[in-house]
Amino acid sequence: MKIILAAAIASSLISATLTAAEPIKVLIVDGQNNHDFERTTPYLKQVLEETGRFQVFVVTTPPQNGSEAAWRGFRPQFSDYDVVLSNYNGQTWPEDVRNAFEQFVKEGGGVVNVHAANNPFSDWAAFNDMIGLAWRPADFGDRVTLSEDGEVVRTEKGEGPGAGHGSQHPYTVVTRDRKHPVMEGLPAEWMHPQDELYHGQRGPAADMHILATAWSDPETGGTGEHEPMVWWIPHGEGKVFTTVLGHVGRGQPQETWPMRCRGFQAIVTRACEWVATGEVTIPLPDELPTAEEVSLAP
Ligand code: ZN
Numbered sequence: 001m002k003i004i005l006a007a008a009i010a011s012s013l014i015s016a017t018l019t020a021a022e023p024i025k026v027l028i029v030d031g032q033n034n035h036d037f038e039r040t041t042p043y044l045k046q047v048l049e050e051t052g053r054f055q056v057f058v059v060t061t062p063p064q065n066g067s068e069a070a071w072r073g074f075r076p077q078f079s080d081y082d083v084v085l086s087n088y089n090g091q092t093w094p095e096d097v098r099n100a101f102e103q104f105v106k107e108g109g110g111v112v113n114v115h116a117a118n119n120p121f122s123d124w125a126a127f128n129d130m131i132g133l134a135w136r137p138a139d140f141g142d143r144v145t146l147s148e149d150g151e152v153v154r155t156e157k158g159e160g161p162g163a164g165h166g167s168q169h170p171y172t173v174v175t176r177d178r179k180h181p182v183m184e185g186l187p188a189e190w191m192h193p194q195d196e197l198y199h200g201q202r203g204p205a206a207d208m209h210i211l212a213t214a215w216s217d218p219e220t221g222g223t224g225e226h227e228p229m230v231w232w233i234p235h236g237e238g239k240v241f242t243t244v245l246g247h248v249g250r251g252q253p254q255e256t257w258p259m260r261c262r263g264f265q266a267i268v269t270r271a272c273e274w275v276a277t278g279e280v281t282i283p284l285p286d287e288l289p290t291a292e293e294v295s296l297a298p
């Protein structure tokens with residue numbers, strides 16, 4: 001009897017260990033984007049896979065103005081995955097696909113949106129709820145910024161600037177929630193290489209947990225406010241994580257990609273783990289950016 005019990009405990013320990021080590025399944029969605037998704041999707045896939053924590057799949061929508069038949073072929077089974085990473089900025093998906101996506105998130109699926117992934121779907125209410133703030137005109141919804149000391153400042157719809165960005169430049173990212181599992185261990189302030197700095201993002205902005213901001217400098221065409229760069233929103237049982245860092249224009253030389261920032265990579269990989277499991281085991285890299293110096297992956 002004792003032996004049987006011991007064996008049962010041992011086997012349950014083994015299965016627990018196997019569960020913890022099981023790869024997290026990530027589905028990257030791309031197919032339309034005014035950014036270079038043909039090159040950034042394989043790059044993001046590689047960055048995720050190098051952590052050893054993920055198995056990464058890719059689904060690509062039809063191109064812009066694709067035929068109805070082509071769109072009928074786009075029916076990703078979101079529920080087969082733990083995380084959907086959006087590298088998509090294009091036409092609104094068919095209703096079936098939107099419903100399946102909403103169901104996936106409500107039932108606990110994780111979503112990570114990168115850069116222009118908060119631009120599309122202005123006509124999809126649930127998606128706007130999930131991302132909170134989107135690339136939209138000022139009359140679309142409220143705007144949220146943070147004060148110097150981290151107080152949330154809400155600007156009503158119609159007041160102040162709508163979505164935009166000034167000229168690209170390197171800038172300081174301020175970690176606003178240093179206890180959040182994704183952000184824990186990142187410096188309070190760190191240099192991010194030349195990138196777009198989104199401002200005036202608009203939306204329902206409900207239940208937003210702002211994890212990092214950047215000060216938008218009027219001298220480079222910015223707003224003089226601390227604009228949200230990284231945030232997450234609960235949706236049903238699921239978590240939706242968004243970062244507007246990571247602009248890569250079409251044909252942009254890879255040496256200049258802000259996706260090489262080790263801060264950006266740490267946030268995206270750890271976010272994918274966190275939205276899937278609620279925990280982060282992926283360590284931060286040894287060479288983190290500092291308040292003065294950027295840190296770029298090779
Ligand atoms: Zn961009």
